Amino acid sequence: MPNNMFLGQWVCLIEKESNRDSNLLTVKPSGKKFYGLYQIPSQWCREKKRGGGCNIACEDLLDDDIRDDTACAVKISHLEGFQYWPKWTARCKNDNFITTEIYKCPDLYRTPPGRRVQTQPGLECGFDYPCNTTDQTSLPGITSLANENPFLKRSYVRA
Known part of the structure; x- marks a missing residue:
């Protein structure tokens, strides 16, 4: 796998x-x-x-x-x-639906402590804080998925 x-x-x-x-x-x-x-x-x-x-x-x-x-x-x-x-x-x-949706979650892609990285316009991630975005269109479907799935809800934070 x-x-x-x-x-x-x-x-x-x-x-x-x-x-x-x-x-x-x-x-x-x-x-x-x-x-x-x-x-x-x-x-x-x-x-x-x-x-x-x-x-x-x-x-x-x-x-x-x-x-x-x-x-x-x-x-x-x-x-x-x-x-x-x-x-x-x-x-x-x-069934790879859950896997596909989970890996759309930007919080899974983090950098070492203290480093920040901009992964796409309006999105910054860091190891010690969740990814935040001001551009919801850059993450199609994630907002509704995160609100429905408690596993994703904890790791996706809207700015």
């Missing part, structure tokens, strides 16, 4: 698996449980204590601190690939 698609694949996986709900617990008719933002199966964790393939308590996958969830999901993706998640395979594998 090309590097420029990687972030979009994670966002799509989160959107399709949990609808961005870090507290989601899914119990299948078979009794198998899936936890949190990435819907991590119970084999990767243990209830009420650390364990499983990610050495984590399952309950820790159900809070708003997603650092441990993400570490576990990255481990799974390195061992199994994105196809480990059925909804990614069914709904994200061949």
Whole structure:
């Protein structure tokens, strides 16, 4: 998978698996449980204590601190690939819409701390502050997309 698609694949996986709900617990008719933002199966964790393939308590996958969830999901993706998640395979594998829209977001292109760069007329970006633009026509579609998508809303700031 090309590097420029990687972030979009994670966002799509989160959107399709949990609808961005870090507290989601899914119990299948078979009794198998899936936890949190990435819907991590119970084999990767243990209830009420650390364990499983990610050495984590399952309950820790159900809070708003997603650092441990993400570490576990990255481990799974390195061992199994994105196809480990059925909804990614069914709904994200061949769909580059999210990736395409994310990479239109100017905040993803930053410079080292303290440096500013003008990437297009009316747009300046820096590592320690978001890109701002006074020329909304230079970013067609991003304003409405950012307002609709919470992942983009946090990183796109209108001047």
